[in-house]
Amino acid sequence: MSTVTVVGASLAGLYAARALRGQGYAGRLVIVGDEPHRPYDRPPLSKGFLTGAADRAALELADPEEERALDATWLLGVRATGLDPGGRAVRLADGRELRTDAVVIATGATPRTLGGVDLAGVHTLRTLDDAEALRADLSGGPVRVVVIGAGFIGAEVASSCRSLGHEVTVVEAAAVPLVPQLGPEMGAFCAGLHAAHGTALLAGTGVTAFHGTAGRVRGVELTDGRVLPAEVVVVGVGVRPRTGWLAGSGLPLDDGVRCDAGGATPLPNVVAVGDVARLDGHRAEHWTSAAEQPAVAVRNLLAGRTVATGTGLPYFWSDQYGVRLQFAGRTRSGDTVRIVDGALTEGAFAAGDGFLAVYERAGRPVAALAANRPRPFTRLRRELARTVRGDPADGADRADRADGADRARAVR
Template identity: 70%
Template sequence: MKSVAVIGASLAGLYAARALRAQGFDGRLVIVGDERHRPYDRPPLSKDFLTGASGQEQLALADAEEIAELDAEWLLGTRATGLDTAAGAVLLDGGRSLSADGVVLATGAAPRRLPGEVPTGTHTLRTLDDAQALRADLAGGARRVVVIGAGFIGAEVASSCAALGHEVTVVEAAPLPLVPQLGEEMARICATLHADHKVTLLTGTGVSRLHGAGADGRVTAVELSDGRLLGADVVVVGIGVRPHTAWLEGSGLPLDDGVVCDAGGVTPLPHVVAVGDVARAAGSRAEHWTSATEQAAVAVRNLLAGSTVATHRSLPYFWSDQYGVRIQFAGRRAPGDTPRLVEGSPDDRSFLACYERDGRTTAVLALNRPRPFMRLRRELARATRPATA
């Protein structure tokens, strides 16, 4: 294999490029990214970057020295438009094409958007440009912020806006946010964080449309499905993401809520692998920071080998910072698993809990208990690691 194209210049793409060099690939390496920025860290966008506590320079995932050591060609601000598997070429905007012996798909995901007309002052938060636009809007005199969606991104944005002094309302269609991730009992505890900081949480109702007014069509209100109107100067939509696969339609690769691949990231075409948010590996798709970083080394190893010689199966792990509380979760919780308090108190918003099933621990949740959480996370990872020959 003399040339590899990494399509996607974010976290998963950077880690794939690192793995290629670390595993001895010394051929031509081309990294294609539709953003104009070099790889940066996304989690701070909804937190420290949004509040102004950190700047763009703190987001960089690689310094100038590492960029040089990768010895890669960077095609930034360039969008991939198709994959010609027969010709071994990636089609790029402007009618260009890029030939490669191997391809790493790391195009991530794009935010879901509300249907219908979107007034000025309505934002999603996925990219650095998104965060810069939202930060500027919040600094422009906005008082009332409505966040649509109470998942982790929505909750983090609400937390940051509250810290900036805005009047914040969060709208969630589900009766209680984060139940699929945490279960009802623990999700209810986490939902109380909003009220602790004078943020209004409205659940069990959707959004029918957004209202705008003025010459620039600026957002003025959010109309809920039950007919209520919420005044708004800024609206942030955080209702999930869709894997970025539209450009792969017609390529012959199987697409189903992501690029379908095996547990090693290998697609039905051995010279094409998928990593990160876009990869639907062994029937599931993970949208977490740790998954993107860990999948890359395995997928690259298989790409260079020409077949699946390694698989990735690590313990799922994610975290979220909200209202000064760090929420950490690790494991594979199933409906019916019972949470047991190990230490601390939910009333203090600082505790450690284990989810149990048939006498064994399946997952761990912590609020502001990082050290004991990491210890239990390591124990859980050892206990659930599959046996190897």
């Protein structure tokens, strides 16, 4: 291979570039990104960056010295619009066509929106530009914020807004938040975190309309007829993989790019990683997956066949109201939950409060959830990684849908 093109300049794309150089690829390396920014970390956008505790410099994933060592051609601020059916050329929105010998698809995902909304003050949160726009709307003093969707992004935004002194209401279509990811008992615990910190959670209802004056949002109308006053609205109803540019490429597209367990696609010399990749029937929208998948996919790309598969245990974390939640494993409906350390307390956590819960199936541990218990969780996570094997036939694994379960639950 004389040229490899990485399409996507976020976490998965950067890690793919690192893996290519780390595994000995010395040819031309091109990195295409539709955002004008160098690779940055997304998790702080809903937390420290939104509150002002972290600045843009704290988000950077690679320093200038590392970027020079990658010896890559960076094409930023330009969108990929097509991949030829043989995978040997990438078309760009500015009319250029990049001839290439191999492609790493790392285009990630884009937020789902609620149709027909064109009002100032209504936000989604996925990119740095999204976060800066939302932060600006929150900077003029206390406002009334409505967050639509009580998934992890919605919960983190609500937590950040409360810490800034804003009045916050979270609207959730499900009766209990996060049940697809954590189950009803732990979902109820997360609902309690909102209540304990002064955030109103309206569950079991959806959104029918937005009200506005002079082009700016002023209220959110619910399916039960209520209208919630709002100067700022954040829509957090999941994401969809960015595969539109791959139409006509010959790649199988089904809630992402369908790959084998090593990230290889049916097209020779084309692999996919990160949020856009559906590996062996699963698509994981986690930071850890986006960081770990590229090394495996690149190894297979350079070998010309699948010689390695991912073996990592699904893992994600979330920070809400000063509580660090960590989850690892795969669960199914019907698994039992047992507290093995600490106590499942209601209300605000005092210093030292927390718990470690184990999900069990037929008496065997399959997953773990911790709240402010990082050390025992890490030990249990290692044990699970040694003993737990995911069932590829189980399409209902909660861990594989953690950040994107909202995508399957339309706001009514």
